[in-house]
Amino acid sequence: MSSEMGLTVRRVLIYLVLAFVPVYLLTIFGSDAHAEFHWQFASVSVMWYPAIANFLTRLLTKEGMQDSLLRLHCRGNLKYYLIAFTGPLLLGLLSGVIFFFLFAKKRDIAASIEAQNGIVQILGTMLMLYGSAMAQLFMGFGEEFGWRGYLTPKLEQLMPSPAAVIVSGILWGLWHAPLILRGYNFGEAHPYWGLVCMCLSCVMLSFILTWMTKKTQSVFPAAVFHMVLDSVMTWASLLPVYHEAEAIMEEHTFLMSCILMCVTPWVLTIPAIVGLYRKPAETA
DSSP states (O other), X not given: OOHHHHHHHHHHHHHHHHHHHHHHHHHHHHBOXXXXXXXXXXXXHGGGHHHHHHHHHHHHTTOOSTTOOOSOOOTTOHHHHHHHHHHHHHHHHHHHHHHHHHHOSSOOHHHHHHHTTHHHHHHHHXXXXXXXXXXXXXXXXXXXXXXXXXXXXXHHTTSOHHHHHHHHHHHHHHHTHXXXXXXXXXXXXXXXXXXXXXXXXXXXXXXXXXXXXHHHTOSHHHHHHHHHIIIIIHHHXXXXXXXXXXXXXXXXXXXXXXXXXXXXXXXXXXXXXXXXXXXXXXXX
């Protein structure tokens, strides 16, 4: 192993320790058996540890902030920001169509809209959720500056790029393990299968978010996508069955979460993989 590769391995290990250990300790000792944090500070700060790990690893290994991907780079890249804003909504609505035909007892879209006080109320709720996502953008930045802004590029120095994206996605999924095993996202009935699904979901999202980051040389489109995903996707997916949503979620939590997080993301994952690894056309 060359000295340069050895340094990269050391940086990856330092980053992983700094990203994982505080979150595992905070989750295990700071949340209850149902994945609810005891303190507001814990639930707000947990997403920032990957970014903190990035900063500290660069400081401890004297790497500096080169290649930190902290510029917006909006010029020529507005389409990626547009995808970041609209992609999660697309995934949520697709999930909603699947939920509607799988779970709705009364397949009446008009009744679903009426139960939510009409189109105006729906649009108002959507705007509120988008506003919430933008207000919490710093939380999405906390994860993306760590996983896409540091870990994935470092792994690409050690292995082929597709493998690096997959490995970083698996590690990202395992980073959520204490919460998932306590029922977060997938419910308490199948905790270990929930963790498998979380890792699969994170691998697929890793391709999408890495594609955005590479194309723009910025972590901000990925951060936007991340927070819009967290804020909008679940609500949008339940829209067609909203008047039955609570009962359906309680009865089918695991299956619905699998569809939401492991099935519909393929819609954007496949184009992202093509965009990342398609060879440029040869010029005559």
